[in-house]
Amino acid sequence: DTAVSQTPKxxxxxxxxxxxxxxEQNLGHDTMYWYKQDSKKFLKIMxxxxxxxxxxxxxxxxxxxxxxxxxxxxxxxxxxxELGDSAVYFCASSQEAGLPSTQYFGPGTRLLVL
Amino acid sequence: xxxxxxxxxxxxxxEGKTATLTCNYTNYSPAYLQWYRQDPGRGPxxxxxxxxxxxxxxxxxxxxxxxxxxxxxxxxxxASQPADSATYLCALDNNFGNEKLTFGTGTRLTIxx
Numbered sequence: 001d002t003a004v005s006q007t008p009k010x011x012x013x014x015x016x017x018x019x020x021x022x023x024e025q026n027l028g029h030d031t032m033y034w035y036k037q038d039s040k041k042f043l044k045i046m047x048x049x050x051x052x053x054x055x056x057x058x059x060x061x062x063x064x065x066x067x068x069x070x071x072x073x074x075x076x077x078x079x080x081x082e083l084g085d086s087a088v089y090f091c092a093s094s095q096e097a098g099l100p101s102t103q104y105f106g107p108g109t110r111l112l113v114l
Numbered sequence: 115x116x117x118x119x120x121x122x123x124x125x126x127x128x129e130g131k132t133a134t135l136t137c138n139y140t141n142y143s144p145a146y147l148q149w150y151r152q153d154p155g156r157g158p159x160x161x162x163x164x165x166x167x168x169x170x171x172x173x174x175x176x177x178x179x180x181x182x183x184x185x186x187x188x189x190x191x192x193a194s195q196p197a198d199s200a201t202y203l204c205a206l207d208n209n210f211g212n213e214k215l216t217f218g219t220g221t222r223l224t225i226x227x
Contacts (some may be wrong), residue, residue, distance in 0.1 A: 004157075032127035040219075041201065041219075042217075042219060043158070043203065043220075044217070045215065045216070048214065056214050062171055089155050092157070102163060103158075103160065104160070105157030105159070106157055107156060108155075108156070108157050109159055113146060
């Protein structure tokens with residue numbers, strides 16, 4: 001059983017398109033995250049949700065909009081894709097906000113904008 | 115400004131030796147520090163967590179130290195094996211209690227047979 005899953009695994013699209021990435025966790029965790037890992041492998045947090053509520057919103061263009069329909073799912077919608085959005089996007093989850101807990105990462109979605 | 119730096123982007127170690135990776139930070143006061151392993155094409159996997167009041171933590175062949183005065187953590191792999199080859203990331207919290215982790219730049223470790 002995959003703990004944190006993401007779809008799709010690969011996404012190749014044209015500039016200007018709108019795309020979504022889905023994430024699901026079956027760990028019963030309360031907190032979920034989106035990270036972006038660029039070509040230099042630097043991993044940076046974008047958003048975090050705790051029980052469907054946004055708790056971390058880093059300086060991310062408003063073309064990126066996360067949505068959490070329930071605490072097991074956190075989707076990422078990206079409007080008007082740009083070349084610089086090409087990266088690997090990781091979803092992660094952890095047990096509870098405010099406590100030191102480990103984060104469990106998904107396999108990543110490799111986005112290439114042409 | 116806040117910074118997390120991991121020693122050398124890449125580190126080559128002979129099999130059987132101890133690999134030591136460094137994580138230095140500035141302008142952070144973390145309550146804890148974590149180490150993750152990332153294999154090519156995969157997401158990071160948690161290895162160890164050490165709190166600010168702990169000096170050392172061990173798990174099998176792994177050992178982590180945390181010196182809040184030096185603002186440094188050392189990550190050791192003893193009796194290294196080729197299967198230990200991966201990128202290792204340190205991560206700090208911001209002590210705001212919102213679970214935000216900031217990751218270091220990572221060190222790509224290669225164990226040479």
